[in-house]
Amino acid sequence: MNFINLFGIISLKRQDLAIYALLDYDILLKYDITIEEFIKTAKGLKAKILQYRDKNSSLTEKKNRL
Numbered sequence: 001m002n003f004i005n006l007f008g009i010i011s012l013k014r015q016d017l018a019i020y021a022l023l024d025y026d027i028l029l030k031y032d033i034t035i036e037e038f039i040k041t042a043k044g045l046k047a048k049i050l051q052y053r054d055k056n057s058s059l060t061e062k063k064n065r066l
Contacts, residue, residue, distance in 0.1 A: 018048035025054035025065070035065060 021042040
């Protein structure tokens with residue numbers, strides 16, 4: 001698979017590709033998914049990076065969830 005960037009063409013092999021999972025707390029609430037369910041799915045898809053995003057909760061609430 002080739003991608004073109006400002007410096008030319010980058011050739012990527014399948015093993016170089018990784019899933020970046022974004023855990024958005026508002027989306028979890030909207031679709032009634034627990035953090036544990038999301039993480040289990042991300043692990044099953046072999047996600048390499050997991051980012052937690054929560055724009056509306058207090059810092060204390062965020063810490064308690066994680």
